[in-house]
Amino acid sequence: MAKAADPRTALPGQRSPLAMGAGILSPTALRVGSTVVLVVLWEFFGRRVNPILFSYPTAILRAGVDLTASGELPRAILTSLQNFVAGFALAAVVGVTLGLLVGRFRLLEYALRHILDAFYVTPQVALIPLVILWFGLGPPAKIFIIFLVGMFPIFYNTADGVRSLGRGLVEVAEAYGASERQQFREVTVPATLPHIMTGVRLGIGRSLTGMVVAEMFTATSGLGAITVFYANTLDTARLFVPVIVLTLLGVALLQLGLSLERRFAPWKETERAW
Amino acid sequence: MLSVEAVCKQFDGRAVLVEFDLRVEDGQFVCLLGPSGCGKTTLLKILCGLLTPDRGRITLNGSPGIRPGVDVCLVFQHYGLFPWLSVLDNVAFGLKLRGVPTADRQRRAQEFIALVGLAGFEGHYPHQISGGMQQRAGLARALVNAPEILLMDEPFAAVDALTRERLQEQLLEIWDRDRKTVIFVTHSMDEAIYLADRVVVMGGPPGAVMDDVLTGLPRPRPKGIRGSDEYLRLMGQLRRRLEEAGPGRRPEETAHDGKGS
Numbered sequence: 001m002a003k004a005a006d007p008r009t010a011l012p013g014q015r016s017p018l019a020m021g022a023g024i025l026s027p028t029a030l031r032v033g034s035t036v037v038l039v040v041l042w043e044f045f046g047r048r049v050n051p052i053l054f055s056y057p058t059a060i061l062r063a064g065v066d067l068t069a070s071g072e073l074p075r076a077i078l079t080s081l082q083n084f085v086a087g088f089a090l091a092a093v094v095g096v097t098l099g100l101l102v103g104r105f106r107l108l109e110y111a112l113r114h115i116l117d118a119f120y121v122t123p124q125v126a127l128i129p130l131v132i133l134w135f136g137l138g139p140p141a142k143i144f145i146i147f148l149v150g151m152f153p154i155f156y157n158t159a160d161g162v163r164s165l166g167r168g169l170v171e172v173a174e175a176y177g178a179s180e181r182q183q184f185r186e187v188t189v190p191a192t193l194p195h196i197m198t199g200v201r202l203g204i205g206r207s208l209t210g211m212v213v214a215e216m217f218t219a220t221s222g223l224g225a226i227t228v229f230y231a232n233t234l235d236t237a238r239l240f241v242p243v244i245v246l247t248l249l250g251v252a253l254l255q256l257g258l259s260l261e262r263r264f265a266p267w268k269e270t271e272r273a274w
Numbered sequence: 275m276l277s278v279e280a281v282c283k284q285f286d287g288r289a290v291l292v293e294f295d296l297r298v299e300d301g302q303f304v305c306l307l308g309p310s311g312c313g314k315t316t317l318l319k320i321l322c323g324l325l326t327p328d329r330g331r332i333t334l335n336g337s338p339g340i341r342p343g344v345d346v347c348l349v350f351q352h353y354g355l356f357p358w359l360s361v362l363d364n365v366a367f368g369l370k371l372r373g374v375p376t377a378d379r380q381r382r383a384q385e386f387i388a389l390v391g392l393a394g395f396e397g398h399y400p401h402q403i404s405g406g407m408q409q410r411a412g413l414a415r416a417l418v419n420a421p422e423i424l425l426m427d428e429p430f431a432a433v434d435a436l437t438r439e440r441l442q443e444q445l446l447e448i449w450d451r452d453r454k455t456v457i458f459v460t461h462s463m464d465e466a467i468y469l470a471d472r473v474v475v476m477g478g479p480p481g482a483v484m485d486d487v488l489t490g491l492p493r494p495r496p497k498g499i500r501g502s503d504e505y506l507r508l509m510g511q512l513r514r515r516l517e518e519a520g521p522g523r524r525p526e527e528t529a530h531d532g533k534g535s
């Protein structure tokens with residue numbers, strides 16, 4: 001995702017919004033404006049379509065209010081979030097630990113890397129039926145899927161981060177008398193943190209997708225499950241409600257990932273060749 | 275006294291140091307002057323334990339157990355500050371490794387930050403301060419460990435000329451407080467003469483001592499010393515030695531009138 005554009009630093013070939021005349025055309029104003037236009041067009045044309053095939057903003061809003069009042073939507077959000085947090089926390093812990101170990105110990109890399117690669121290239125959602133056989137239709141199956149798909153990007157970024165570290169800063173620590181352990185804890189881990197955070201950000205997106213697919217597949221609870229339910233009952237306005245909630249959730253989690261990245265690697269933009 | 279005896283080091287079969295000898299008295303400020311690639315960094319890395327010599331002996335006051343970070347500290351050419359640590363934590367790094375309690379090490383780090391003129395910047399991160407300030411933090415990080423020997427590897431090579439002169443003056447002021455041994459690597463003749471009691475000219479690779487000069491210039495260095503006759507004479511002498519110091523040259527091949535210490 002691109003960084004928020006600064007009106008004074010438009011890309012070459014782009015005209016700065018300020019250059020387009022009125023100073024009121026800030027990026028925020030443009031974003032809000034285009035969103036309003038989109039929603040109005042959607043409302044206008046959406047009303048002309050068969051409500052089984054499509055819906056429009058006011059109908060979705062009404063459906064959203066109903067689903068909230070009945071408690072169905074809050075319940076689904078809570079279930080989804082609980083599973084997500086549990087699965088993703090597991091993914092982060094296992095991914096970072098495995099990544100640090102495989103990045104650091106050559107022998108482990110030789111022993112494990114190809115196996116993990118094979119897992120990674122397997123479309124993991126294809127394992128969902130198997131996972132349901134193991135764990136049943138309840139939360140453990142979903143937590144496992146969220147864990148599985150989110151773990152890999154975290155693992156890969158961490159391991160590659162450790163391996164791409166130059167000797168430079170490790171040597172500094174060594175010259176100040178750091179033991180192997182201290183070199184690892186005081187240099188390797190913090191120096192890898194930016195890569196870990198990139199993995200976390202990528203993992204968030206994949207875990208969210210994994211969560212929805214697992215919920216749709218098991219169709220017992222969560223936002224994915226109510227999406228399937230209202231699709232089957234041809235209540236398209238209600239179908240849109242969880243979809244939009246998922247969009248908002250995705251945006252919020254992505255922002256969280258980006259801010260984690262910035263927070264833990266403020267030096268990254270100016271770092272040297274170390 | 276630091277004693278380097280018959281040290282040999284090769285990389286992939288290519289000799290970088292051959293039978294290298296050097297003796298440094300306590301409290302001496304020695305500059306190692308030599309062209310790039312002659313093995314100066316390799317020698318410093320051997321001295322601070324980052325590399326082990328293939329052969330030879332290194333002793334400090336007669337004992338071979340030199341402790342990196344305690345007996346010797348290295349100041350790096352590219353500063354080598356940890357970008358995720360504040361100036362304060364960078365300076366306290368060596369103390370932290372040795373388990374000095376937080377409050378204690380921060381107090382001591384603070385003291386040396388003030389000494390190098392960085393008071394007020396202890397909360398800054400390396401990318402927020404200039405190159406000259408980064409190297410002063412690098413110097414404080416070494417000094418806080420109170421090493422017997424301070425090793426400096428072209429520490430001022432990456433800053434602009436004016437900043438470099440200010441840093442040189444400041445380094446001499448700090449050194450003058452307790453006059454610990456300094457081995458300072460440089461490829462600048464001017465820097466070597468200005469700073470050192472003794473300039474060791476290295477040639478190579480393989481690295482060998484081409485000349486060894488006691489400068490005898492007054493301390494503290496008077497203003498305008500760079501224009502004095504003695505200074506210019508030393509410059510001329512070092513220039514001739516350096517011109518002879520290309521790759522593959524050994525001291526036997528050149529007239530040798532330098533006086534050791």
Ligand SMILES: Nc1ncnc2c1ncn2[C@@H]1O[C@H](COP(=O)(O)OP(=O)(O)O)[C@@H](O)[C@H]1O
Binds near residue numbers: 285286311313479
């Ligand atoms: N780790 C290494 N592996 C192989 N060659 C090296 C290594 N370190 C240094 N060298 C070589 O040893 C020689 C001396 O290097 P160095 O000590 O860095 O020189 P200086 O600091 O005097 O410029 C150079 O030719 C360099 O290429």
Ligand SMILES: [Mg+2]
Binds near residue numbers: 314315316
């Ligand atoms: Mg060097």
